[in-house]
Amino acid sequence: RQLNPKVSAFQRRFVGEVRRCEEMEKTFTFLQQELRGAGRALGPCPENPRAPLAREALRVQEQSEQLAQELREVSRNRASLRGRLRELRQYLHVLREGQRFTSLPAPHGSPPRPRALSEREPILDPSLHQHLDRKINFVAGVIHPWRVSAFERLLWRACRGYLVASFVEMPEPMEDPATGESITWVIFLISYWGEQIGQKIRKISDCFHCHVYPYPESEASRADTMSGLHSQIQDLSVVLEETEQYLAQVLDKVALALPTWRVQVQKMKAIYLVLNQCSFDVTEKCLIAEVWCPVRDLTQVQDALRQGSYKSGSSVECFVQRIPTSESPPTLIRTNKFTAGFQSIVDAYGVASYQEVNPAPYAIITFPFIFAIMFGDVGHGLLMFLFALWMVLYENSPSLRQASNEIWLTFFEGRYLILLMGAFSIYTGFIYNECFSKATVIFPSAWSVATMANHSSWRWDPNSPVTPNPRSLPGLTPPRSVHSSAYLATHPSLTLDPNVTGVFQGPYPFGIDPIWSLATNHLNFLNSFKMKMSVVLGIVHMGFGVLLGVFNHLHFQQRHRLVLEFLPEMVFLLALFGYLVFLIFYKWITFSAANSLVAPSILIHFIDMFLFTSNAGNLPLYQGQVPVQTVLVVLALASVPVLLLGTPLYLCCRRRAPRTGRPAPVATGEQEPLLEGQEAGNSVNATKEDVESGGHSPDAEHLDFAEVFMHQAIHTIEYCLGCVSNTASYLRLWALSLAHAQLSEVLWTMVMRNGFVRLSYAGGVVLVPVFAAFAVLTVAILLVMEGLSAFLHALRLHWVEFQNKFYVGAGYKLSPFAFAPDARE
């Protein structure tokens, strides 16, 4: 906790140390850059060094600065050496090329000279020199190739032809000192006569940033200069080589030491930042820190403090003391690698308030289950399960853990979540009987087509009320042996009638009967089934949520809420929606094909129940339905004012009773702040109460009836309306599972089935790209897109419909001081 709110950042005690750490980090960055510039990588720190003591830190600082200094010097030397070498080399080339112009004419068989950008032939005939009476002077230098033509033109115009210039490209490219790139320079040699022209030429070459070198007149001096240059260049190269070697050595030293230093300095800096948050005692000899600590770990903390005092060699021990506070403590939920993923999806909505019931252990199963309802397919579930299994089995491999791709890391963090989601999807896939949209016939189907076919109604009776297809041949009784084909030929679709004995032979024992996947009206059945399933599961989920609230009421000693809130909530939910669940199950059990024509509609009954009307065409499900429903509705309506007014009135009455003592504070129990003193001197000081910011005194809660009432009114409205809307919201389970099934079927019929069209070898070859397309689309659309969509909706159902029955989620997390591995690089 920040104990020095009044002191500004610059005045804090340890700011000097923090600054020192930052300076060291700057030095480290510089060293790292140099390393990178030389093409070396900085390896990761091999072991985990402890944070250094103060004197060690000084040593590290000195060493690092020394190394940085050395590095800078050596680099500078090297740069200057290189520059010098370059100049010498340029000079050498200038002399060499210039040689060609001014020496004796070359024999005819000589190799052609490389031409520069100027296309003029050198008009200087060396033999002419001797005949001219004026003295010819030379200017020789090197110029950037892009400036050559401009240079030429300017020279021509300025000196009116009293000069001869020749340009030659250098045989090898060299570095441009300014930009560092490698350019092929152009050597020029200007021969002129006259002093003024010489000055003009020099000025022009200055303008053009050429390097001008002195060009010795006579042959011999040129030869001397050249040999001198040669030896100089050699010496310089040797020196340069040694410099580079030394530089490499320095870099090696740096690379060895740098990672460890970095980690050490980071730890130091973190420690000092935390120490900055402690306050000093009056006598300035003692550091005081206020921390939150879980009660269970109290002995561990005391041990650690003892160890610390022992190791730092101080004569007096640090100690720990508990102090009372009225601040609300942070929430700590201990998780292991399996439960961490589930806790994080709960925390993403809101961290649990202090000591509130945590929905995460239940979410471990309900979340993948609800996902699986929307995703149910054996094949897709199996793929998802195998993918997650691979991630889980190889979770310790560093290549998986330290990937930098954020999307991959998200999937990796949720590997157990995906594992469970895949496993449950396999289960629901079996129940929906869908495996890549195909039904599996584990048990033989319960619907018998042959019995239906042999039944008389398919043979000749056109007036049978059960056959939905009105088109039938009047009065035709085809012979028995041929009847099926002829009859079938004229009727494109027929319905199996469960009223006929033997057609329906009992419910399929595990899941949906496979005959439905062949039926054209299979959505009729499936929709009814899935809608009812969604509503039933939704009501059960919400009821469970309300039930979890009981734990909260019991834990926080608010038993009045059990009677005044939990009871009315439960009555409301069960009387209305529990009754709906009952109706659904009742209709499934008692109504069959025998009375299917008069089967009542549950929805209409439900609506009539609320409106207190009745519909003559809709038969009652059971005897005495109307009075039962009336009672239930009255009960539910009666529970609303209890919910609305119960708690506020109770609190009001309690406040008015004579006070026996202050009401117990809510945050008793596990977590309490401790006081930790760190030793810096000899004397032990008593603990000091420090500034407690943010806490309100306990007896400042005077009853604000309006506020409590308002809060309760909002809660009531939210709950009652929420029951209705949330129940309907669970229908998304039906909607998404339908979408998934349909997409899967479309993919099969439109993509994969085309691969089976030709049953020949050619067809086999065609099958390969068709399957590739099918696989890619399955993964991209069905697994990734539908998976994310179902994940999102399952999350929404949990966060909103489930958790708003009991969860507050207004806490904050305990963030203990820890040396986290630094990920920046």
Added chain:
Amino acid sequence: AMTAHSFALPVVLFSAFWGLVGIAAPWFVPKGPNRGVIITMLVTTAVCCYLFWLIAILAQANPLFGPQLKNETIWYVRFLWE
């Protein structure tokens, strides 16, 4: 094939199975820091999966209408399945 499926047998079997998972197995979870979580998981799984299966079988126990098949399907099923 047209086997008659009984209703009672699967109900008994699956109730027994999920009852084992949800009621009996929690007693056998070894003591450790994760005991509570594992028991919660077992019970929740048993309740969810049993309920889901029960809804599926009850919805089909007394069908109000039957599947409508295309004539090709009828021919195929009639002469190849049965």
